[in-house]
Amino acid sequence: xxxxxxKYTTVQIEFFTKNDVFRLACCCHDCTTALWYANKxxxxxxxxxxxxxxxxxxxxxTIVTGEEKLGAFLNFENADTTRFYCTNCWSVLFxxxxxxxxxxxxxxxxxxxxxxxxxxxxxxxxxxxxxxKDLSEEQLAALPAWRGDPSHVYQSAADILLAQFPAMKxxxxxxxxxxxxILLGKIGSxxxxxxxxxxxxxxxxxxxxxxxxxxxxx
Ligand SMILES: [Zn+2]
Ligand SMILES: [Zn+2]
Numbered sequence: 001x002x003x004x005x006x007k008y009t010t011v012q013i014e015f016f017t018k019n020d021v022f023r024l025a026c027c028c029h030d031c032t033t034a035l036w037y038a039n040k041x042x043x044x045x046x047x048x049x050x051x052x053x054x055x056x057x058x059x060x061x062t063i064v065t066g067e068e069k070l071g072a073f074l075n076f077e078n079a080d081t082t083r084f085y086c087t088n089c090w091s092v093l094f095x096x097x098x099x100x101x102x103x104x105x106x107x108x109x110x111x112x113x114x115x116x117x118x119x120x121x122x123x124x125x126x127x128x129x130x131x132x133k134d135l136s137e138e139q140l141a142a143l144p145a146w147r148g149d150p151s152h153v154y155q156s157a158a159d160i161l162l163a164q165f166p167a168m169k170x171x172x173x174x175x176x177x178x179x180x181x182i183l184l185g186k187i188g189s190x191x192x193x194x195x196x197x198x199x200x201x202x203x204x205x206x207x208x209x210x211x212x213x214x215x216x217x218x
Contacts, residue, residue, distance in 0.1 A: 002057065002121035003064070004093050004109050006086035007044050011066030011093065018122045020055035021104055021171040022164050027051040027143075028131035029202030030075055031108060034083050035092055037075070037199055043090030044112045050139050052111045055123055056104045056168055059096075060175030063183075070183060072190035076200035080207040082190045084183065091117065096180040098207065099165065103172035105180045130158035134203050157206050 002015045027050055035046035063070070071087040083095045094107040109117030129146050133155040146153055152160060175182070184190065193199060204212065 003119050004107055004117060005115070005119070006066070006069075006091035006093060006117070007089045007112070007115045008086075009065070010088050011069050011086045011091075012064040013061045013093070014064050015057050015061050016173075017058060018120060020057055020121065020123050021168045022161065023053070023055045023124050023126055024128040024130060024158055024161060025051050025126050025146075026054045026108070026131055027129060027135050027139075028205070029134040030079070030081060030205060033199055033202060034073075034075055034081075035108070035111070037073075037193060037196060038085060038090045038092045041090045043085070043092065044114045047111050047113075049143050050135055051129065051143055052108045053126070054106060054108050055110070055118075055121070056100075056106050056172075057094075058171065058173040058175075059100065059103055059105045059179040059181075060173040061178055063178060067183075067186070070187060072184055072187050074190045074192050075202075077192055079192075080205045082180070082184060084180065091115075093117070094180070096184070100172075101169055102174045102179065102181055103169035127164075128152040128154060128158040128160055130154040130161065131156060156209065 002018050003012060005012045031052050032050045039046050069087050070084055072082050072084050074082060081095050081097050083092050085092045093109050094105050096105055126148055132153060
């Protein structure tokens with residue numbers, strides 16, 4: 001069964017499956033900036049490219065060790081994504097998003113090179129690369145070549161991810177004993193860093209874009 005551990009294995013969580021329910025490469029500002037912030041707080045080094053391997057798993061897991069070391073943060077007030085991390089070593093472990101409807105969670109812990117954050121997992125091939133719009137020309141040029149279907153490179157949220165959400169939720173599960181929401185309840189609340197403009201000054205997130213679309217603004 002797939003496990004997620006922090007750098008020093010203080011925190012270890014275990015899923016009930018080896019398989020992810022979706023996988024893509026996310027180039028969005030928020031994902032990389034969250035790791036940048038965690039690194040600034042003493043966490044592991046982040047990849048040089050602003051594009052992170054990203055896998056979704058069912059929202060059902062057991063905390064093998066380190067429950068008391070788990071914390072949560074938002075990049076900014078009303079941010080879409082709640083990120084769970086080890087308060088000892090600032091490894092960012094996994095995250096929740098309202099679009100997941102409590103059925104799945106997402107992890108990018110495999111992007112750390114200093115340790116094997118995700119073990120015993122069988123990951124599907126990357127299905128897309130998305131939020132390319134968040135990259136500067138230089139950042140885009142520096143990315144490794146995309147070897148998948150050329151039509152699966154998306155400026156914003158990947159259409160195939162949005163199309164897969166129902167199937168991902170179907171394949172996912174809201175764990176009765178432990179899940180991201182139960183864990184957040186135990187932690188209390190996600191804290192919001194202050195004085196970190198880089199965290200909050202990114203381009204519009206998925207939820208912000210959807211809100212803008214709903215209002216009919218360009
Ligand atoms: Zn992202
Ligand atoms: Zn740790």
